[in-house]
Amino acid sequence: MLHSSHDTDENFRLTVQKPTLLCIYIVFFALMICHCFVAIMVHCLDVMPRDFANQAFFNNTSFLVKFIGNISLASLVLISLYQMKQSAIFWCLTLLVFDISSITFWVFTQNWLEVAGSLGITIVSIVWSGCLSCFIYLKYLDKQGKLS
Structure with missing residues (x-):
C-alpha cells in the first residue's frame, strides 16, 4: 500500500x-x-498591593488589553515555534510591535514609569530582547530552510 507524500512529510516534520x-x-x-496570566489574575483577584491598585495604570482597560494581547500573540508564536512554521516570524514581529x-x-x-519602576523596565527589556532575538533567529532558520 502506498502512502501519500503528505503523510510522509507530516511524519518527517514531527x-x-x-x-x-x-x-x-x-x-x-x-x-x-x-x-x-499571573499579572491578570493578581489584578482581578485584588491580591495586588493597594497602592498599586489605586494607580491609573491598573484601573483602566489598557492594562487588560495589553496583557490579553500579549497572551494571545505569545500563544500564536509558541504554537508556530513548536510546529516550526514560517508564520512564527510574523507572529514574533507582531508581538514585538504590539508590546x-x-x-x-x-x-x-499615564504614570507607567513611576508605577512599573526598575522591575517593569527590566521585564520589558527582557521581553523586547527575547522577541527581537527570536525574530532574527527565525529569519536565520528560514534562510536555512528549516521552517515549513
Whole structure:
C-alpha cells in the first residue's frame, strides 16, 4: 500500500529534532504567557498591593488589553515555534510591535514609569530582547530552510 507524500512529510516534520535554541525560545514564550496570566489574575483577584491598585495604570482597560494581547500573540508564536512554521516570524514581529506600541502608549498617557519602576523596565527589556532575538533567529532558520 502506498502512502501519500503528505503523510510522509507530516511524519518527517514531527520527528525532526528541534534546535536547542528553538526549544529555549519555546520555554521563553511559555514563561511570558504565564507571567501575563499571573499579572491578570493578581489584578482581578485584588491580591495586588493597594497602592498599586489605586494607580491609573491598573484601573483602566489598557492594562487588560495589553496583557490579553500579549497572551494571545505569545500563544500564536509558541504554537508556530513548536510546529516550526514560517508564520512564527510574523507572529514574533507582531508581538514585538504590539508590546512596544502598548508600552509607548502607557508611557505617554499615564504614570507607567513611576508605577512599573526598575522591575517593569527590566521585564520589558527582557521581553523586547527575547522577541527581537527570536525574530532574527527565525529569519536565520528560514534562510536555512528549516521552517515549513
